[in-house]
Amino acid sequence: MDVRQAITDRIIAMLEKGGNVFRERWTRAASxxxxxxxxxxxxxxxxxxxxxxxxxxxxxxxxxxxxxxxxxxxxxxxxxxxxxxxxxxxxxxxxxxxxxxxxxxxxxxxxxxxxxxxxxxxxxxxxxxxxxxxxxxxxxxxxxxxGLPASTALPAPDRQAWADGSAIEGAMRFIGGCHANIQHGYLRAAYSPSADRILMPDVDRFTSPQAYCATALHELVHWTGHEKRLNRSFGQRFGDAAYAFEELVAELGCAFVLGHIGLVDATIEGHAAYLDNWLQVLRNDRTAIFTAARHAGEAFEFILARALP
Structure with missing residues (x-):
């Protein structure tokens, strides 16, 4: 049995349902x-x-x-x-x-x-x-x-009870705890590795505060890959597809974070166009999804460890 290919085919089938579908499913389950x-x-x-x-x-x-x-x-x-x-x-x-x-x-x-x-x-x-x-x-x-014993009950999510209990506060504690250099006033969200800086539109340009937080957290996952932190680099392995692959890592890492804080209805604005590229990478490499998910998990743990109390 080609386990890698079988699981890759399952993930491809999920992605083919569309970005809004798999993102909502993953974040709701993660909550x-x-x-x-x-x-x-x-x-x-x-x-x-x-x-x-x-x-x-x-x-x-x-x-x-x-x-x-x-x-x-x-x-x-x-x-x-x-x-x-x-x-x-x-x-x-x-x-x-x-x-x-x-x-x-x-x-x-x-x-x-x-x-x-x-x-x-x-x-x-x-x-x-x-x-x-x-x-x-x-x-x-x-x-x-x-017939399972009662001790096999659902464990509570590993989530801190913040003061007002809102997912927005949780997101801001994650963002603030990383002390990333975030600058506003730009037309679209992006992370600049050369300047080690997250560029964001002003808050009022987003459709909701939830959308702002989700987009900022997506860029924060990119930020974790800098050489001073987790030092992610995919150019040697994926060539021209390296940028799209890093976007897949950020997509998955952000899903882990959003689910953890309960921000399940948020939209990451400006990232829908990468879906076809992700599908192409996964169809060409049966091990790619395992690599992406591992790096996404490392980014999630990195951000989680730095959340403000």
Whole structure:
């Protein structure tokens, strides 16, 4: 089974529904918290997050808690007959210390039950040569399982209770906490890497305060990629498509942020034109979505760690 291609095809099908459709689905699912494993409590990462979010909205699941069939059985529960699982990907590096000897280095794949890794490089994090293996695993939502103990309840989203409880305040705490250089008075929103500066139209030029916050957060994800921060660069791998790919990273990273703060109805203005480019990148590279989702997750964690209290 070509797991990368199967999952890439799923993501392409989501994107083909149109920008407003997949963006709304992902952010609404994200407002319930990041997908987590119901037995270990570990969060899922990368492209697996997108797949689980989409399945939760598609089937109307109230919970973002998931289990494998064996995990459910080990807890004395049973997946209902006829229920369908969500295909996810687990990455693991098979590292070679010496010729003829091999071992599995499971720490390279991150959290158990599937880390959204994507770069099939021939060297591991410790410098050992090897192959990054992608294996499938399947998850069921707790809504598909009977007999689970009460302790497998939906965990509350990891969201701080801000003073007025509004998503707008949450967005401004994220934006302010990063201390990015943001300048207003421009015709359109953009991030300038050479000046390390976010350029924004004045607030009253946006259709709503929510749209302003969403657009600013999108540019803030770009800002995290500067060489002084996460140092993202895709030119060597994607060539002319590198700019479009960075936009995909920003789209996904912004979805993570918007969902986390509950800003689910916002519109990112001026970014609808990139959809065809994203589709072209994903159709040409079956590993691209894993790389984009991993970088988006890193950007989200970077912004989250700097939010004002």
């Amino acid at each position: 319930r918290g990041m997908p987590r494993n119901g037995k270990t409590g570990a969060p899922y990462h990368g492209a697996n997050v997108l797949l689980l979010w989409d399945a939760a909205i598609e089937h109307g699941y109230a919970s973002n808690v998931w289990l494998t069939y064996k995990q459910a059985a080990s807890m004395g529960a049973q997946v209902r007959r006829g229920e369908r699982a969500v295909l996810c990907a687990h990455f693991e590096r098979k590292a070679m210390r010496n010729p003829g000897a091999s071992e599995i280095d499971s720490s390279a794949s991150g959290a158990s039950h599937g880390e959204g890794e994507g770069d099939a490089s021939d060297r591991g994090h410790d410098g050992r040569s090897g192959v990054l293996l992608c294996t499938p695993f399947w998850l069921f939502n707790v809504a598909q399982i009977d």
